[in-house]
Amino acid sequence: MSKLTELAAWLESRLPALLAEHHVPGAAVAVYAGGEIIDHAAGVLNKGTGVEADADSLFQIGSITKIWTTTLALQLVDEGTLDLDAPIRKYLPEFKLGDEDAAARITVRQLMCHTAGFEGDIFTDTGRGDDCVEKLVATLGDVPQLFAPGEMFSYNNAGFCVLGRVVEVLRGKSYNDCLAEHLFVPLGLTHAAASPYEAIRFRAALGHVAPEPGAEPEPAGIWALAPSNAPAGSMLAMRPRDLVTFAGMHLRDGEGPDGTRVLSAENARAMRERVVELPDLGLMGDAWGLGWSLFDWAGGEVVGHDGGTIGQSSFLRLAPGHDVAVALLTNGGDPIPVYTEVVGHLLKELTGIELAVPPVPAADAPRIDATRYVGEYASSVADITVSQDDDGRVWVERVPKGIFAELAKPEKSELVAMNGDTLILAEPMQGMYLPHAFVGDDGTGRALYLHTGRADRRVSA
Secondary structure, eight states: OOHHHHHHHHHHHHHHHHHHHTTOOEEEEEEEETTEEEEEEEEEEETTTTEEOOTTOBEEOGGGHHHHHHHHHHHHHHTTSOOTTSBGGGTOTTOOOSSHHHHHHOBHHHHHTTOSOBOOOOOOOOOSSTTHHHHHHHTGGGOOBOSOTTSSOOOOHHHHHHHHHHHHHHHTSOHHHHHIIIIIHHHTOSSEESSHHHHTTSOBOOOEEOSSTTSOOEEOSOSOSOGGGGGGTSSOEEOHHHHHHHHHHHHTTTBOTTSOBOSOHHHHHHTTSOOEEOOSOGGGOSEEOSSOEEEEEBTEEEEEEEEEOSSOEEEEEEEGGGTEEEEEEEOSSOHHHHHHHHHHHHHHHHHOOBOOOOOOOOTTOOOOOOTTTOEEEEOSSEEEEEEEOTTSOEEEEEEEOTTHHHHOOOEEEEEEEEETTEEEESSOBTTBOOEEEEESOOSSSSOSEEESSSEEEEEEO
16 A cells, blocks of 8 residues: 555545534545645535535645745746846836835845735725725735835735736736636646636535534624735635645645646745744744745745635745645634644654744733733724733733734734743634734834734834
């Protein structure tokens, strides 16, 4: 029995019980190893209809789309029409932000590695036409700058919408057409959909959300976020086999499954090079390259990306030194423990690499002086208040804003000491104990940013 055959049998026996244990309605997995692929699915795509998941079912891949957008942009670099270190305005003269100086200086490279510095969670719905990305970029004129371009990392969805718009302008066609013509076709993908109009041809997963913490997940009221955010990850859906086929191209340094050159070897490797370090954020990785998140795990190099849409979560991990990739796509519940066991087991068996388990709070975490951390922080999607009570317990209260006010309720959670200026949730949120890193200095010794992947700026003491 080959190793892949053995792992396929393990998935078949283990995945259904794992989904039931963690209230995940359905999931699909694919493993690529040395050119061979196995896949498996379990559960249901929609609890409302009872349609079962199979290996050809489409799940949204969320922000893993950013790797596809980066690849599309680097194809233009290969062709000599795009310069990574040129200002965005070389290609989008109309590009504006709230900070004129920053808008004039931000480069293509900074968009790819989340160091552009402007607030990035802008999900304005600009319609369903081919011009929706163009219209979204045109709304960014009053978006605030959080820090100087290139200064630090802060996850930026809007930055990838801008990058997608650059691709559209240089190609002279819509983002979805660019995906189809420059990636789907050369990779031979048959179960990938850039929009719901294409996804409806297949068995497609619906996300599930819990109406309140601890409740069973229920079918979400909508399938996807706004099409305007397609280059950042609001729309793209596929079966996991097609996702690891794309990953296999990157593992072969840009060569497609039939030998077609999809991306230059130089730029495929450049995507995996370390560009910016991250605070201690657990699941997000230790550093970022061009598009890829980089993980410092025991046993070898690992790159990847995760995605989250409305009730759907996706995970992709590549081990370049072993020619191995694993994709896990889910549609609700608590996906983190499923990711930890499934991806951890598959990677270890195929490569010997030990997945770093997401951090958990220590049972004996000490009380701390939170003076440096308390205060109010804000972004376009939430107002956040950090406080410390008379017993020395630290609390973070998050009040959603904008479209997220319709999708989530205000939450107040306890934070406990983790490591230096990083605190961690005392209780899990969607199966994960989220680290909260406090970085910078507002001039009085207080943290300037609350960093959970996004750097939310302090707005008051």
